[in-house]
Every structure is written in structure tokens, then in C-alpha cells.
Amino acid sequence: MKRRCALSLLALAGCAGLSQTALAAAEPWPSRSVRIVVPFPPGGGTDIVGRAMRQALAPRLGQAVVIDNKPGASTLIGTEAVTRAAPDGYTLLVSGSTTFSVNPALKPRLNYDPFKDLSAVAVLARAPLVVVVPAQSPFKTLPELLNAARRQPGSVRYATYGSATAPHLAGLLLGLSAGVTLQDIPYKGSAQVSTALMSGEVEATFDTVASAGPLIKAGKLRALATPSRARVSSLPQVPTLTELGLPDASFEGWYAMAAPAGTPAPVLERLGRELRAVMALPEVQKQFRAQALEPVYQDPATMTRLMEQEITQFRAAAAHAHLTLE
Numbered sequence: 001m002k003r004r005c006a007l008s009l010l011a012l013a014g015c016a017g018l019s020q021t022a023l024a025a026a027e028p029w030p031s032r033s034v035r036i037v038v039p040f041p042p043g044g045g046t047d048i049v050g051r052a053m054r055q056a057l058a059p060r061l062g063q064a065v066v067i068d069n070k071p072g073a074s075t076l077i078g079t080e081a082v083t084r085a086a087p088d089g090y091t092l093l094v095s096g097s098t099t100f101s102v103n104p105a106l107k108p109r110l111n112y113d114p115f116k117d118l119s120a121v122a123v124l125a126r127a128p129l130v131v132v133v134p135a136q137s138p139f140k141t142l143p144e145l146l147n148a149a150r151r152q153p154g155s156v157r158y159a160t161y162g163s164a165t166a167p168h169l170a171g172l173l174l175g176l177s178a179g180v181t182l183q184d185i186p187y188k189g190s191a192q193v194s195t196a197l198m199s200g201e202v203e204a205t206f207d208t209v210a211s212a213g214p215l216i217k218a219g220k221l222r223a224l225a226t227p228s229r230a231r232v233s234s235l236p237q238v239p240t241l242t243e244l245g246l247p248d249a250s251f252e253g254w255y256a257m258a259a260p261a262g263t264p265a266p267v268l269e270r271l272g273r274e275l276r277a278v279m280a281l282p283e284v285q286k287q288f289r290a291q292a293l294e295p296v297y298q299d300p301a302t303m304t305r306l307m308e309q310e311i312t313q314f315r316a317a318a319a320h321a322h323l324t325l326e
Contacts, residue, residue, distance in 0.1 A: 039078025
């Protein structure tokens with residue numbers, strides 16, 4: 001009798017456990033707050049995109065959306081936190097192309113695989129660069145600058161923010177595509193780069209439109225080209241590298257959302273629908289353009305193809321320049 005009672009109690013407990021599991025599985029997403037990890041400090045471009053998504057998504061999801069800034073180690077700290085999180089839709093990542101293509105291309109001992117450990121959700125914004133020279137520069141067009149570099153290899157110096165930063169990679173790709181040698185000169189920040197340009201320490205740089213735009217409009221810098229895939233809305237008169245016959249040199253920063261691998265398909269589909277709607281809102285587009293970001297919505301398949309393309313592209317450029325990152 002005691003044994004039968006014990007078995008009955010165990011069966012009831014098992015049924016209760018199964019019922020709770022089934023209820024949890026059937027629980028609509030989201031039923032609690034959602035966390036967006038941003039692997040940068042507050043205030044930068046990635047943080048701006050993450051907070052814009054928080055503000056726009058919260059009312060649509062009916063739950064609080066919170067930002068968790070986890071900066072450090074070239075986005076590795078925040079990204080690893082997401083890859084180790086439960087794949088339940090309550091932890092998301094908003095980061096830039098550093099996480100999705102630059103690090104995977106250049107770091108041989110990376111602690112995550114962007115294709116195996118993350119699920120692509122959507123590309124949300126492009127952060128275009130522009131090739132600029134001082135207003136007094138003899139180079140009026142990009143072909144003129146490249147011809148000078150072709151005649152005298154290494155004579156055209158361009159400012160960067162250090163090894164494997166966006167300006168450095170953009171210069172490597174341009175040199176490789178055009179068959180010329182451009183000499184990179186590292187500086188610590190935008191202020192130093194601007195000073196170097198104005199004083200003639202360097203002939204050119206690849207700067208963000210957000211940083212260079214005001215100096216271009218003030219007549220202090222001359223824009224020669226944008227390495228973007230399409231013309232930049234705030235610089236409509238500036239040709240792209242593709243238009244100049246150098247499509248393989250296209251390079252631009254971008255920001256995207258991802259989730260831990262294994263996140264349920266219905267959650268990813270819901271997120272995709274909401275993000276598509278959010279990125280079509282005029283107020284969101286205006287907010288992004290005010291920060292010199294180009295608002296977009298690109299689905300997971302497009303995002304994955306972009307990652308594959310850039311990883312191949314960056315690895316080729318890095319091999320040509322004997323560049324690796326630890």
C-alpha cells in the first residue's frame with residue numbers, strides 16, 4: 001500500500017512538472033522584460049542604435065526593454081555574454097560589424113563563432129564612411145589620388161585610428177582593389193586626425209560621415225568618394241567607389257541585432273516583424289539620420305550573406321597586409 005501511494009505521488013509530481021513545462025513552453029513571448037546587450041559604453045553609435053530599439057520596441061512588445069552596456073575587449077565581453085545566455089528571446093545583442101565580420105575575419109582565436117553561436121535577426125543601420133582630403137589638397141578626385149600613389153608607392157599617407165579600425169580596413173581594401181600602396185598612419189582620435197589632415201601630415205583619411213560631414217560643409221575638407229554600397233543621403237553629390245569602378249573596395253560600418261543560437265523560430269520571426277515595422281517609422285528614420293546613420297531593415301538571410309562576404313573580403317585584405325589580431 002505504501003509503495004503504491006509513493007508511486008502515485010511521484011506520478012502526480014511528474015504530471016505537475018510536465019504541466020508547468022508545457023505551460024512555460026506555451027507562454028507567449030515576451031511575458032517579461034527583454035534585455036539588449038550593447039558591447040560598448042553609453043553614448044557611441046552602437047548604444048544609440050540599441051536605445052532607439054529599446055524605445056521603439058517596448059510599446060510594441062508590451063514589456064520593458066532594458067539596455068545592458070558590457071564594453072571591452074573589442075566587443076568580446078558583451079558578445080560572449082549573449083552567446084552564453086539562455087536562447088529564450090529575453091537576451092538580445094545589438095552590435096556593429098566589428099562583432100559580426102571584423103573580429104571573425106582577423107582574430108584567429110575568437111571565443112565565438114558568429115554563425116554557430118548567434119542567430120541573425122536584422123541589420124538596422126549603415127554607418128557610412130567618406131574619403132576626405134584637405135580643402136587645399138591638389139587631389140580633386142579619387143582617381144587623381146590613386147594615380148599619385150601608383151606613380152610613387154607609399155607617398156599617399158592616410159590617417160587611421162589604429163590597426164584593424166574601420167579607416168585602416170577601408171584603406172587596405174582600396175589599395176588592394178586599385179592595385180596601389182597607401183601608407184597608413186595611426187592616430188588616437190578624430191581631433192588628432194583632423195589636425196594631421198590640416199597640417200599636411202597625411203594626404204587623406206576615411207572618416208565617418210558623422211565626423212567629417214560638418215567639416216565638408218564648412219569647406220575645410222573635400223569629399224572624394226564614399227566606400228558605401230549606395231550614395232549617402234547627406235552627401236548626395238559624392239560618388240561611391242562602385243561608381244568609380246572599385247566595387248571590391250566597398251566598406252561601411254553597420255549595426256545589427258542578433259540572438260543566442262537556438263532561439264525559437266517564432267520569437268525570431270516576431271522580432272523580425274517588429275523591427276521591420278519600427279525601421280519604417282518616420283521618427284526612427286529621422287532619429288538615425290540626425291546621427292549620420294542610414295536606417296535600413298535587412299532580414300536574417302541578407303545579414304548572413306553580408307557577414308560571409310565581409311569576412312572573406314577582410315581576410316583577403318589582412319593576408320595581403322600580413323595583418324592579424326590577437
